Amino acid sequence: NAGVTQTPKFRILKIGQSMTLQCTQDMNHNYMYWYRQDPGMGLKLIYYSVGAGITDKGEVPNGYNVSRSTTEDFPLRLELAAPSQTSVYFCASTNPGGRAGLQFFGPGTRLTVL
């Protein structure tokens, strides 16, 4: 199993550009999450999904959009990129049943907006 994979690993965007961060998991997990991690600030939840077709906002959703058309994929869309979106983005997945905290993380995407 590859686990959780994310692409790209690195990206530099100009202000106002858009992009999609890809996340795929091969563990047949129902729950998937997008976090951002800023230096010294821990992980902040952007969006999450409990199954295909179901998404919900986390703590910091502004400026982002998600979709979940399959169990495996959970892409994160940035529209009109801003310098405040410079961060490292992590995707994670898990299965429910009382152990939703045992999340498996991808390797991250480092995004810089200039």
Place this chain on the structure above:
Amino acid sequence: EDQVTQSPEALRLQEGESSSLNCSYTVSGLRGLFWYRQDPGKGPEFLFTLYSAGEEKEKERLKATLTKKESFLHITAPKPEDSATYLCAVQEDGGEGGSEKLVFGKGTKLTVNP
């Protein structure tokens, strides 16, 4: 007010010098507390889950404990390869189904010098 507070922010130890990291939380009902390890440039990796006060889990040189208000990650005779950022996260009790989300602390950066 942060729901999860970790201390210290950074800790430097000599190889073999035992110490503890602290994670205090203020959620009204705890479903689970989780410890993760994060190496530079990588995604967090799951270490332990604790569910009830008094519970302890061990793995090699690490032991995690839980009280009603905080958790400790004890590191016994650490080695340089234990250097990493250690993240604590709580899953709040959301009723029968539980909460699907984790709230992370900001982490403790541990450096173990040879």
